[in-house]
Amino acid sequence: MLKKISLCLALTASVSVSVFSQQTAIYTNDFADYNRAMVLFENNQYQAAQTLFQKVEEEVSGQELKADCAYYIAICAVRLNQSNADSLMEDFVSEHPTSTKRNSAYINVANYYFNNGDYNRARIWYEKVDTSSLSRAEQQEFDFNNGYAYFKAGRKDEAKTYFNRVRDSKEYGSQAKYYLGFIAYEGDDYQEANDMFEEVKGDGRLDKSLSYFQSDMNFKLGKFEKAITLGKAQLDRSNRMERSQLNKIIGESYFNLEQYDQAIPYLKEYQGDRGKWNNTDYYQLGYAYYQQGEFQNAINEFNKIINGQNHVAQNAYYHLAESYVELDQKQQALNAFKNASEMDFDKKIQEDAALNYAKLSYEIGNNYKSIPEVLNDFLEKYPNNSATTEIEKLLIDSYITSKNYKKAMSILEGSNKYNDKLVYQKVAYYRATELYNEGNYSAALVHFNKSLKERNDAMFTAKATYWKAESDYNLENYQSALIGYKEFMGMVSAKQTDEFKSIDYNIAYAYFKKKEYANAVSHFKAYAEKGDIPLTQKNDAYLRLGDSYFVTSDYWPAMEAYNKSIGLKGIDSDYAYFQKAISYGFVNRNEDKIKDLESFISKYPSSIYKDDALYELGNTYVAEENSAAALKTYARLQNEEASSSFVSRSLLKQGLIYYNGNEGDKALTKFKKVVSDFPNTDESVQAVKTARVIYVDLGRTDEYAAWVKNLDFVEVADSDIDNATYEAAEQQFIENNTGPAIKGFEKYLQQFPKGLHANSAHFYLAQLQYKTDKKAEAAPHYEYVTQQSRSEFTEQALARLSQIYLEQKNDQKAIPVLKRLETEADFPQNIIFAQSNLMKSYYQQEDYAQTIVYAERVLQNGKIENNVKSDAQVFIARSAIKTGDENRAKTAYQEVQKIAKGELAAEAQYYEAYFLNKEGKFKASNKSIQIIAKEYSGYKKYSYQGLLLMSKNFYDAEPPYKDPYQATVVLENIINSVKGYPEVVKEAEAELIRIKTEEAKTNSSVETQQN
Secondary structure: OHHHHHHHHHHHHHHHHHHHHHHHHHHHHHHHHHHHHHHHHHOOOHHHHHHHHHHHHHHOOOHHHHHHHHHHHHHHHHHOOOOOHHHHHHHHHHHOOOOOOHHHHHHHHHHHHHHOOOHHHHHHHHOOOOHHHOOHHHHHHHHHHHHHHHHHOOOHHHHHHHHHHOOOOOOOHHHHHHHHHHHHHHOOOHHHHHHHHHHHOOOHHHHHHHHHHHHHHHHHOOOHHHHHHHHHHHHOOOOHHHHHHHHHHHHHHHHHOOOHHHHHHHHHHOOOEOOEEOHHHHHHHHHHHHHOOOHHHHHHHHOOOOOOOOHHHHHHHHHHHHHHHHOOOHHHHHHHHHHHHOOOOOHHHHHHHHHHHHHHHHHHOOOOOOHHHHHHHHHHHOOOOOOHHHHHHHHHHHHHHOOOHHHHHHHHHHOOOOOOHHHHHHHHHHHHHHHHHOOOHHHHHHHHHHHHOOOOOHHHHHHHHHHHHHHHHHOOOHHHHHHHHHHHHOOOHHHHOOHHHHHHHHHHHHHHHOOOHHHHHHHHHHHHOOOOOOHHHHHHHHHHHHHHHHHOOOHHHHHHHHHHHHHHOOOOHHHHHHHHHHHHHHOOOHHHHHHHHHHHHHHOOOOOOHHHHHHHHHHHHHHOOOHHHHHHHHHHHHHHOOOOOHHHHHHHHHHHHHHHOOOHHHHHHHHHHHHHHOOOOHHHHHHHHHHHHHHHHOOOHHHHHHHHHOOOOOOHHHHHHHHHHHHHHHHHHHOOOHHHHHHHHHHHHHHOOOOOOHHHHHHHHHHHHHHOOOHHHHHHHHHHHHHOOOOOOHHHHHHHHHHHHHHOOOHHHHHHHHHHHHHHOOOHHHHHHHHHHHHHHHHHOOOHHHHHHHHHHHHOOOOOOHHHHHHHHHHHHHHHHHOOOHHHHHHHHHHHHHHOOHHHHHHHHHHHHHHHHHOOOHHHHHHHHHHHHHHOOOOHHHHHHHHHHHHHHHHHOOOOOOOHHHHHHHHHHHHHHOOOOHHHHHHHHHHHHHHHHHHOOOEOOOOOOOO
């Protein structure tokens, strides 16, 4: 047995020696490869080293060498940043749990990631390290690196724990304290931070950053001189971002030390947070400029602070306002003071801003509120302010200067606080004249009476007396007007007024309207013979003087007056010429009458009196028994003036001439034409009567009966009842018994709807209903008259009917009636009325071309008043705006500005500003808008539109006039305050979004808005 064992051992030994020799050779070869791999690894040839380690790992059988190869393969993967590096390392740890390199693997991988700045991955591997086996040096490196990794991850509490472990380390202590100081700095624990930084001061590696942090900390601790010293020392050694922050620290430190001249250059060098400043940044630089008296530069910074709602913004807006005042930019100052006064962060600034806002409003006007409202608001909010007495005086005067008389009256009459009788007298007078200029004579009369209750100022008393009389005159209260004119004439102060120059003219007209012609004559004559009166009024005075003589049968003086009018070659010279010709007839000078009428027809072929002249000429030829000339003249009238109301009369006259000349058939032809063309008129009734006589004379009564039978307006049997019924109603009308007259005409039309007097009955009934304000009921009766043949009632019926339609805002019906009135009217006033209202009606219909046509026709009339001219120019301008013809609109508005008052003047003023804006003249445009604020603030539409335009002027202008603050504050006031003009508010909102979106690009304090 033993022999067997020995033999086996011998065999084994023999084999072992052989095998061992073979394995040693293999191992030696593998170890050589392993060593070559290590050389490559140590020379950072990780890819080649990894390949060789993998070869050795595959060939070697020894676990320790295999583990080492796996370790280095994983380490190479980490350093080559291979995607499977982590898994290779995990495989190494799991497959070789007893390897001495396990902990070293964790440390090496963690340190590798740390050194390459991948702190999150480093931290993951540091957490795997068993620190118990680390040397002191390794432990310190581990603690510092782990602390720094946590620091970079923003986990400052964990970072502090690790940094505190090495704060006394010779190797890592300075850096640990630096980061502990930085953590304290970011946590606003400046004392702790300063202590840490002081301990590491002198370490060349850290000094560069320390100066920046210490400068900032000293600034935050209020140690501004030290912050400046440290900051300046660091400036040249800083990178771009740090340099920007240091400039801010130094500049703001100088600012807090009130060394503003030193602060400015550093504040200017600040680049902002991510390239943007905020409102505080703009405030500091602006205030530094303000303190240096550089007001334009101050404005350029302050006005970038938009939408501010804090103490800084209020302070900025107040000093912005003061800067504007220094540069005489008062409108801008007003807006800024208003803004500051509406913030309550600093009560003293708020009150002082409100005082300045009130004073400036009085001085330059206010588009937001009436000046009295602004002043009243101040007095109510700050009754104990030292400037109260001054503001109260301004308030009194503001009632007049603001021209917002309606609101002023409301305040005066709604409060017992203001009992200055003189102010009340003046404001009531101005409100009355405002209403008068608007054509509201009844309301004007009320306010003139209010003014006259307080007769404190003799001049205002005289003026109110005069214009009260004018209001009465326009309301056809001629007796009251006459009393007022005479009272005015007797006042001593009246002689100093412009109104006194025309008092005789006004008194004369009042007498003229009252038909007291003898009195009218003396006053017209007195006025016409004055030397310093307008030519148009002198001409008119001679015309009315002639008319007054004429109606009192003083024909020679009448002709003398007409001759003087003709000699002036003014408006209505055709009327004077015609009247003079007619007058010759009344002094038995038919030869001169005929001569002048023929001359008139030749000289004035387009005169509205041409048909009158032809008819009178024909009649005169009849009187002179020149039948042939008469027939020819009447025929000419019918041919050349076919729409004239004299056509029916001239036909009747021709028939009568033929009848008197025993030419019965020719007479019947004319009478039948009268009846067929002008049925149901007085002329047609007369024609039928005369024709009956002719038929009887000719013995052709059957023919007459057959003819009359077909005439529905002739009821021969009922003619007496017809006449009696009509005459009863007419008598009540003549006696001014309105109620009975209405009933009488209604009864007549019920019994005789096609009666002999149907036309006149419809007309008089309409007149009575119109007078009693039953205009809707009057309309059908006027319509009836206008649908009949031309008569003496046609023109007035057209005028009244068109007026009813206009009041009903029924332009569709009004337009055709007005067009007829324009072509058929004999009275110039009716032609002007028709044309001016056609102009307005076409505008309402959006027919701008026809609007302009009629506006130009109105302007061609030399007799129109300035208010009518203004209307015409405005409608030309509005139509041109609507059709995009802005050049024409601009010209028209310029004409309006010359003569307009009230709202039209405000509109024209707005468009002056509008066109200046279009031309890029933004500063001039805003000056124009200030005039609206000062003189027309009562017309809110144009005040608000002006404000909107003002905001655009401020923002679209070039520096230094470009002003984002002004633009936004104006827009915000519109949005928050304007009521009743939604289109203005909507546009303001869109404009504000545009501006804020643009400003947010450079100002981080600006919040953009979305639609």
